[in-house]
Amino acid sequence: MINKEVKSIDEAIAGVQSNMTFMLGGFGLCGIPENCIDALAKSGINGLTCISNNAGVDDFGLGLLLQKRQIKKMISSYVGENAEFERQMLSGELEVDLIPQGSLAERCRAGGAGIPAFFTPAGYGTEVAEGKEVREFNGQPHILETALEADFAFVKAWKGDTAGNLIYKGTARNFNPMMAMAGKITVAEVEQLVPAGELDPASIHTPGIFVQRIIQGKNYEKRIEQRTVRTKE
Amino acid sequence: MGLDKIGIAKRIAKELKDGYYVNLGIGIPTLVANYIPEGINVEFQSENGVLGMGPFPFDGEEDADLINAGKQTITTLDGAVFFDSATSFSMIRGKHVQLTVLGAMEVSENGDIANWKIPGKMVKGMGGAMDLVASADNIIVAMMHTNKAGESKLLKKCSLPLTGVSCVKKIVTNLAVLEIVPEGFLLLERAPGVSVEEIQNATEGTLIIKGTVPEMEA
Numbered sequence: 205m206i207n208k209e210v211k212s213i214d215e216a217i218a219g220v221q222s223n224m225t226f227m228l229g230g231f232g233l234c235g236i237p238e239n240c241i242d243a244l245a246k247s248g249i250n251g252l253t254c255i256s257n258n259a260g261v262d263d264f265g266l267g268l269l270l271q272k273r274q275i276k277k278m279i280s281s282y283v284g285e286n287a288e289f290e291r292q293m294l295s296g297e298l299e300v301d302l303i304p305q306g307s308l309a310e311r312c313r314a315g316g317a318g319i320p321a322f323f324t325p326a327g328y329g330t331e332v333a334e335g336k337e338v339r340e341f342n343g344q345p346h347i348l349e350t351a352l353e354a355d356f357a358f359v360k361a362w363k364g365d366t367a368g369n370l371i372y373k374g375t376a377r378n379f380n381p382m383m384a385m386a387g388k389i390t391v392a393e394v395e396q397l398v399p400a401g402e403l404d405p406a407s408i409h410t411p412g413i414f415v416q417r418i419i420q421g422k423n424y425e426k427r428i429e430q431r432t433v434r435t436k437e
Numbered sequence: 438m439g440l441d442k443i444g445i446a447k448r449i450a451k452e453l454k455d456g457y458y459v460n461l462g463i464g465i466p467t468l469v470a471n472y473i474p475e476g477i478n479v480e481f482q483s484e485n486g487v488l489g490m491g492p493f494p495f496d497g498e499e500d501a502d503l504i505n506a507g508k509q510t511i512t513t514l515d516g517a518v519f520f521d522s523a524t525s526f527s528m529i530r531g532k533h534v535q536l537t538v539l540g541a542m543e544v545s546e547n548g549d550i551a552n553w554k555i556p557g558k559m560v561k562g563m564g565g566a567m568d569l570v571a572s573a574d575n576i577i578v579a580m581m582h583t584n585k586a587g588e589s590k591l592l593k594k595c596s597l598p599l600t601g602v603s604c605v606k607k608i609v610t611n612l613a614v615l616e617i618v619p620e621g622f623l624l625l626e627r628a629p630g631v632s633v634e635e636i637q638n639a640t641e642g643t644l645i646i647k648g649t650v651p652e653m654e655a
Binding site for chain 2: 330
């Protein structure tokens with residue numbers, strides 16, 4: 205068994221540098237790598253390109269890196285709910301590449317799967333298609349989208365083992381599995397780290413081969429963005 | 438006169454058919470889940486990675502790891518399943534989802550839709566909307582007939598950046614139910630108490646009126 209466990213968050217993010225490209229899992233604030241984001245905020249590196257479906261909120265998630273002007277460019281599908289983000293984008297301080305969510309997921313998957321590019325119908329006839337090759341399949345126009353890769357991918361799982369195998373909880377899975385595949389170095393932080401052999405091999409979502417470092421996370425806030433409830437009759 | 442948001446959602450709920458997998462967008466579309474006709478079984482897909490979405494949780498039972506694409510806390514029903522974003526959009530692009538309901542800022546008479554960007558003002562992103570509209574065979578738009586300034590949102594040609602081209606099939610507004618046909622917006626039903634003239638006045642695109650247009654059933 206190859207042991208992927210690292211004991212400190214400094215070890216987990218060792219090697220990160222300014223101007224690198226990172227992938228960060230999560231949908232909204234659900235399933236984001238809180239510990240790694242915290243450590244990146246403290247690291248002081250900047251000029252980053254961050255590939256993440258969203259950009260956090262003003263004071264949590266990727267919003268923490270935006271506040272400190274560490275991000276040069278965001279590649280995302282939806283960036284509402286973050287006033288500082290909107291301000292930096294409209295003022296031109298922040299470069300933003302908005303791409304359809306399904307294309308973002310597939311571009312990450314492709315990056316990890318050795319597929320350099322693929323055709324998709326999403327975005328045909330829109331701004332997203334500008335400059336991209338168009339080809340018809342079955343009479344329908346499709347645009348060429350290229351794979352995404354990253355120097356580091358930071359993902360968050362519910363359970364993980366020392367071999368790097370990961371299991372996600374609920375909808376906290378989202379982009380984490382594809383990003384885990386597409387990182388040159390993938391760092392997984394988990395709520396429960398167990399010895400290899402304790403997880404059912406048939407229940408693992410991300411095989412450990414895609415993960416280079418795994419760390420027992422701590423102090424998870426798991427903030428809820430839109431707390432919506434009903435009252436008991 | 439005309440329908441409120443709940444009225445629009447109720448009318449769209451009548452389009453649900455037994456066995457449908459349905460993706461509901463943020464806003465009015467989300468309300469459709471509250472008015473599923475009796476005897477109809479459908480499952481709701483949310484593109485962040487859940488199928489078999491249930492109602493909002495009871496106070497105190499919300500789970501940060503269980504949300505919908507609007508980032509609202511949710512519950513799941515028996516038979517529900519979680520999956521990653523690539524699998525989710527395989528369901529969507531692969532046409533395994535039978536109906537998509539979403540909101541719009543503008544729809545044109547050839548079925549183009551704009552709902553993700555107002556240049557210089559609002560740029561939140563398209564989220565999953567471009568993937569949804571590019572692939573779904575059955576797209577219903579839920580929206581108000583006019584914007585806050587009173588201008589028509591049913592146009593000859595969209596003025597805002599497009600989300601998708603020639604994709605919308607049906608539109609349910611506070612005033613009417615319309616179908617996109619090659620000649621333009623075919624008026625199918627009027628909202629209760631709304632006249633054909635009112636709908637005509639609120640529609641900038643080509644409105645097609647064939648015979649007597651019935652009033653929507655309550």
